[in-house]
Amino acid sequence: MTSKVQVQSVLRRLVTVWADFEGKLNKVDIIDRINRGKISIGEYRDILLNHRQQVVEGSRWIARAASSIEQPYLEQRATFLRHAATEQLDYKMLDEDFVNCGGDIGHISNGQKNIGSEALHAWMFHKASQKNPFDLLGAMFIIEGLGKNFAGNWVKKLEQNLNLKPNQTQFYRYHAEHDDDHIEKLENIMASGILNIAGLADQIVKTAKVTGRLYLLQLEEIGNV
Template structure:
């Protein structure tokens, strides 16, 4: 006797943007339970909390442009537009860690300590997963990771920057990394949306993109939850 696994009806009928919107909604629910973000929204964060967040984000920010570049190198000519967009994106992202470093130093942190830092266990899981996926042939599923990570910049970064400023009295040049990403990632998400709604994304690719987005959303929450756990 054999059995077959059917795709859920919603996956058969919903568009890719709608499916990703559902992943995003679930992601926001999980973010709301992250301890440091709960304290941030309540106005109860400390300067140490902000430094810890920057310290723990730094390694993932460094790795971001690297896995994007790896993904770009694994797209063939049939995916030329995606490869070109990924290469351009990697170039734009590869200096972002320097913005974060300047903010860290501006609030009393040590650049040397920051650069000597290790990934927390969530960052290890996120980077490991992304480098693995980016190393596959035509890793179109990595668009799901970009949807989550660029979405954070476009939808959350300015909110977080303003909340840190309100709670800690920080100047704009002490939250520049987050403020910059609100503008930069809005542009990135616009380009990403154009690719996600193009003919190059067939049903199989859409499934892979949604799966990757869902995995990355969980790993990103893990990264924010497991601060300083190595």
Template sequence: LSVASEMPSRLFKRSRFAAQDYNTDFDAHFLRWMLSDGAGAVLLGGPKALPQANGLRLKLKWTHQRSFAGDYPVCMQLGLTPDRSKSHLDFPAWGDAEAAGALSLRQDIRLLPHLFDVCIHEYADLAHKGWVPERGIDHFLCHYSSERFIPVVDDLLGKAQLSIPRERWWSNLAWRGNTGAASIFIMMSEFLQKEGKRLKAGDTVLCFIPESGRFTAGYMLWEVELNTPVNQALQANFPHKIAASETIANDALPDVSTIAAPHDPATAPQQLAPLLTELASIWQDYRSNVWRTPLLRRIRTRELQSGDYVRWMSHWIPQVREGSLWMREGAASLTGDYATLASLIDLHAGEEQNDFKILHSDYLKAGGTETDISKLRRNPGGEALNAYLHGLAATPNPIGLLGAIYIIEGTGQRIVPSLLPLLRAALPLPPDAFRFLEYHGANDENHLERWLIAVQMALDLDTEGTAQQAILQTARHTAAMYLMQFQHVLAE
């Protein structure tokens, strides 16, 4: 038995707003007109089934929930003044806190589009892992607080090539309102009452529940089946481990728009959209995990010390020095039709062959003392990545290296620019101690455009149909090892 209820009306009494002469901020007024009271419950029979009329029942195939609370600022909160500078506990009395608006429930509506973005990326990841039937979804119950978000969800699903025709969508928002945690249960109940006669055995019902308090993506997939007795144990339909994200209690985040996937599938040539969609899902997991490493947490909370920065640079210098080497080695391994890619990769390697010198200069300006670069050592993550890329580059036609470049250059284009303002604000270092990070962020966008050309050429030349999977596999492996490099920066 799963139960949920909401009673926000107590927070939105007219008398409370009248006490402030209705002179409150839009974020507080927004929720006043968006939330409704309600309660709902689901009782599951055995095994994991919801009995229905017409000799049918709904069988719960799987649930999936993932929190992104550590990745974004708080979107919905109660207890702070409108500018979030003062807590209700800082006032001499509750009445003073109320008068100052510190006891009003607020939502930062500017963050809401990002909620749907991360949720649809999470759904795309589930689809690519086989959780969603290939034939698609028959009925889509989407919980959204406003009909203004319908085209947002629809557009994002389209970009992910997972569109669900609008005639398959169903919502009771217009007459029940947004009842928060209870919404999906109330929606399911009315859907079955009003649309139950249209259901047939084999139909799928997808419930999508985005939660904006601290961003959470939730999904349930149901299947309609004949209501026949089941005596044997429930088969393991989808033995996937549910992703759970560790949360970090810190809101000192950079602009979330700077950490999107390096390439938007919607703006790329049509034949590249499937590949870029899967790469975006890989990026989503990688970026989220990087944001939780000790190094990034220390940067975000302004606790990073100059010595930490020097240590990070000392690990990174020998890795960057090897970058142009494995790229050239990979270009030399291209044969046959793929040899036409060699000059493009060599050009890219040539532009980056002296980048490690800029990084070494930053290291010295920040207080590093080792002038002999050959004595600097990569950490375990850097060693693993270096060995993997050199090994792959030595194989015939290592097209998968394009997947590695996507992650590496994407880190420079998306993650590094987000960190640079925080590093400058936190560390008492001269401006020329951050030249490499600044250069990386400014130039990697051009590098990624060249990468897009190389990928298109590789797929056009692929006669065996293996290039796309090679790129995806290498991107996954590179993301795992680059993440390991971030994880080991502060490890003794």
């Protein structure tokens, strides 16, 4: 097992990375427009379309990471697989939100990754293909943190300023309500003994930094395929 001191040390470092990421996130044009109530329904559809490309791949890279986990970490591998299973159909909520906002299902189903999503996708699969890629907990901390810390506020802003109904914001509403549990699971994995792997704590933090930067790029390049 890993000591609470080790886990708390990594979490403090991740919170510092998150604070930097959060400050930059709020300056991204599309997020700033949501926060200021200046977003249009067409721009919201663009967010859903671009986000869908990342979400479709999410369960795939988690499953790939699980396949790269070897003994003696089989319990942790099982946790990764369960996580992948819970997220593999999340894209359907994005599809429904898109259609309920006036979009065409064929358009979102056949959408392409923007250039930021391409970079994020390549990074995640590169890391997931490494032996025992537990540094991806840093990536999950960033991605799941968005649901925990931002999705609920985005739903309120979008519904207030675009007069949206719950069936048009299902994806962000769901993650606002459930990503707290995912963060707790990440902490449990860190406490399971993996932080005794030499250098892993530093790798987790660096992976969080890189993932945060690429996630921002994905948002900055919405529509640029």
